[in-house]
Amino acid sequence: MPWVMPMLGLKSESIGGSKEPVLKNFLPNAGLVFGFLCFSLSAGADSSEGRPASVTVHVLGVAQDAGNPQINCYKPRCLRVWETPALSSAGSSLAVVVDAQSFHLFDVSPGLPKQLFRLWQDTGLSLDQLDGVWLTHAHMGHYTGLIHFGKEAAATYRKRVFAMPRMAKFLRTNGPWDQLVKDENIQLQGLSDHQAVRLPALTITPWQVPHRDEYSETVGYLIEGPSKSALYLPDIDKWQKWSKNLVEVIADVDFAFLDATFYSSEELPSRDLSEIPHPTVMETLDLLAAMPESLRQRVIFTHMNHSNPLHDPTSEAFKTVSQLGYRVARVGDQFAL
Incomplete structure (x- = not known):
């Protein structure tokens, strides 16, 4: 100068x-x-480094593990979606984008390629800008998208995968996931229940919850941005089994993405729902009935089975939930943190 x-x-x-x-x-x-x-x-x-970071949650998927429509379903509700692909959704997943430069994925579903294409359309970001994957548990819709990180596909290098101890051990000791570790496509990062991980612009805390834990623990994630916070909790057995009070949890966050796998217990007459326990949406509505409407707006239902009428905005179930002041997640939704 x-x-x-x-x-x-x-x-x-x-x-x-x-x-x-x-x-x-x-x-x-x-x-x-x-x-x-x-x-x-x-x-x-005065430079960009001095201002608060911009953090945005992008909804990439809202369906239960197997997606919507689901394999071998040719009933009218599924045919409607088969014939109109824009109505479809892969498994529940969020992307948290930081300063339009990098992002974190919460769960990686089997439909990951399509989900990342949608994110690229919205943000211009690709797998190259992925800063971390945060896994909730070892059920098929929440981790099997990692298969696309291997040498047969993206051949990523040391992408951080955050996981609880049993989840990490499952990936290290079972094929084909162990190959991702050996080939350094992914780099496992250990988590502990209620131990916060502080990153630039984000603080992420796993909360362990009761669920069918055949292969791993199950967690939800508290995601704290510069000004707001979100809870991502797509799977839990029953709210009453959890050590936390759901109303108090909702009051402490700005957005609560909650398990809405089934709308009612009559939804799948051919299945024994006691073998796949989840709080039905109707049970959740009853539990939260006394909660003020200002808090109800924070609830965003996600992880919906293909049989769940909340997938259809014209359904009576969707109208009921909306009229009560709750929200239903849709692919493409965005929320600023």
């Missing part, structure tokens, strides 16, 4: 045909030096 040189007592002299600053009678003015340094620091503070 040539204009600085006279301020600091520097003079330009010809050296080998070019002008370079050299020290000559260097008697710096302390006031000028201090002023220059203060200017430099203030200029840095």
Whole structure:
């Protein structure tokens, strides 16, 4: 910066045909030096590094593990979606985008390629900008998208995968996931229940919840941005089994993405729902009946089975939930944190 040189007592002299600053009678003015340094620091503070980060949640999937429509379903509710792909959804998943430059994935479903294409359309970000994957548990719709990280597909390098101890052990000791670890396609990062992980612009805390834990623990995630927070909890057995009070949890966050696998217990007459326990939406509505409407707006139902009428915005179930002040997640929804 040539204009600085006279301020600091520097003079330009010809050296080998070019002008370079050299020290000559260097008697710096302390006031000028201090002023220059203060200017430099203030200029840095006005840069983008000094402002709060922009953090946005993008909803990538809202369906139960197997997606909507589901394999071998050709009933009218499924045919409607088969014939109109825009109505379809892969398994429940969120992307949390930081400063439009990087993102974190919460769960990776079998439909990950399509979900990342949607994210790329909305943000211009690709797998190259993925900063971390956060797994809730080892049921098929929540981790099997990792298969696309291997050498047969994206061949990623050391993508961080955050997981609880049993979940991490499951990936390290079972094929084909162990190959992702050995080939360094992924790099496992250990988590502990209620131990916060602090990252630039984000603090993420796993909360262990009761669920069918055949292969791993099950967690939800508290995701805290610069100004707001979200809870991502797509799977739990029953709210009453959890050590936390659901109403108090909702009151402490700005957005609560909650398990809505089944709308009612009559939804799948051919299945024994006691073998696949989830709180039905009707049970959740009853539990939250006394909650004020200002808090109800924070609830966003997700992880809906293909049989769940909440997939259809024209259904009576959808209208009931909306009229009560709750929300239903849709692919493409965005929420600022």
